[in-house]
Amino acid sequence: MAESTKLIKNDIKFWKKIVIKSIEEIYQDGQPQPTEFPQRVINAWSWGAQDQLIANATVMGDHLLVFSCAMEKLExxxxxxxxxxxxxxxxxxxxxxxxEGSYxxxxxxxxxxxxxxxxYAIDPNVKNKFDAYKLTHDQLFGKAIATLRKQSKLKQSDIxxxxxxxxxxxxxGEGTKIEKLSLFAQAHQMELNDYLEAVANLMEVV
Known part of the structure; x- marks a missing residue:
């Protein structure tokens, strides 16, 4: 047990050195450095969430600079x-x-x-991938809505x-808002949460 704890501590020290060095490289162009090493960076790496969490951010003139815990710079x-x-x-x-650095x-x-x-706002590739995913999701969502309506023997005019x-x-697959989904739920005589769960289950099979 003692040996295992020692290995974990050594591993954390190793990653801390790597992350500190990366932060120093990021800020080498004269930008203000953090006054102390953010603990959330260490946490992010230990959770495997360094790409999703924010290490630090600063305002430079009319620009916002944000640094992820994976040392990615977004401006x-x-x-x-x-x-x-x-x-x-x-x-x-x-x-x-x-x-934790979520936002x-x-x-x-x-x-x-x-x-x-x-x-999404900065990288066209990310935007295109997200838009493609959303389009596919909306199409599957719409198809599941139609399937559930037909299973319930409802016509489109019954909504x-x-x-x-x-x-x-x-x-x-045009997409919709929660207010309209509430109308679908009412037509099916279901609570909204139950209706959405039924639609989600159908998305796995349609």
Missing amino acids: IAFFDLPCLKLIPIEERSNFTISE LHWPKQDIHLDLDALR MGLSERQVSRIEK
């Missing part, structure tokens, strides 16, 4: 992201990083920003509050 202009446009210049630096938060505007949202054309577009 975006405040006017290039709709939610960031809402933040007055004098309040751009008034954000916090969640304890940035501007409390006055109640704006949350995570790494996935940044990558009160929606036109047949609206129902058809949703079932073809």
Whole structure:
């Protein structure tokens, strides 16, 4: 047991040296360095979540710089992201990083920003992959909605509050919002959570 604990401690020390060196390289162009090594970086690596969690962030003029725990640098202009446009210049630096590094938060505007949202806005490849995934998901979701409706012996016109054309577009994968899904649930005489669970189960087989 003692030998195992020693190996774990040595492993953490090794990764800490690697991460510290990487942070020093990231900040070598004159950007302000963190005053102390963020514990969340060590945690992220120990969890295997270094690509999903934020190590540090800073504001440089009109740009927001964010560093992942995997030492990835993401930079975006405040006017290039709709939610960031809402933040007055004098309040751009008034954000916090969640304890585990999941997101940035501007409390006055109640704006949350995570790494996935940044990558989507910055990297065309990420955007294309996400859009392709969403399209496939929406198509499967729509097909499952149609299957459940038919299994329940309901017609498109039986979904009160929606036109047949609206129902058809949703079932073809246009995507929809929770308010409209509530109308589907009501037509099936189901609670919304139960309806969504039934649709999700059908997505696995359609």
